[in-house]
Amino acid sequence: MASLNARHGTRRRTINEINMVPFIDVMLVLLIIFMVSAPLITTGVVDLPTVGKAARQPDRVIEVVVGADDVLRLRVDGKEDAARITLKELAARVGALQGGSADAPVIIAADRNVRYEQVVKVMDTLQRAGVQRVGLAVKATGT
Template identity: 65%
Template sequence: MPAMSSRGGGRRRTINEINMVPFIDVMLVLLIIFMVSAPLITTGVVDLPSVGRSSQQPVHVVHVIVGADEKLKIRVDSGEPEPVGLSALADRVKQAQQGDAKTPVVISADKAVRYEAVVKTMDKLQSAGVQRVGLAVKQGSSGEH
């Protein structure tokens, strides 16, 4: 029996606990890194649209009207709408803006028009370099015209 006690190596026991000190050190270092780098991160500015923000419309506005048959018409200020094709739309809008790229262009579409037709119109204007393109919204919640 004495041979067995010497074989065990005395009264040493294995410790079955996890040493938390290195884990805590790593977490504190990460916390300090994030605290230092957080103010340096710049957030992107998103200019969200808002309905009814302005009480009056600008003086010079170009309206692009998409009819129920997806035919385009252009109206400058409060004049008469003139028919225009999609290929000539960008040139006609730039002519109506009279050299001022900041003149807003408002797209009005019939509610029966496919969304794709409105998107094509917007894409055509934006690819031509028209800066301010917006959608007309109907004021009020009634479903009547």
């Protein structure tokens, strides 16, 4: 038989195909392993901060209003000061309104069209001035 192949000059050729059966077998085994182990994985719990109710209303609320044109104004106890202030004047004005008490709350209220960078600059200026309680005003939407 070997002489017959040698006489005719036929040779076995290699097959250039990928055998997919072992690949599919491995994928099915991995799929089963993941399906069995998925319910056993414990999910992480994220503790989000909650908004608590204050025991009493603060004596004085100072609000820094950042307008859409990056103009700063001050509002004390709901009464808005008509004068514009600069970022450099902000620390001195807030310090004077706090009356030496660094614990008086300061709230930053910004228009929705204000760049976030401007709000961060206001927060940084207040922090450098020694203001300890700085908050952000949020507008609650009813759904």
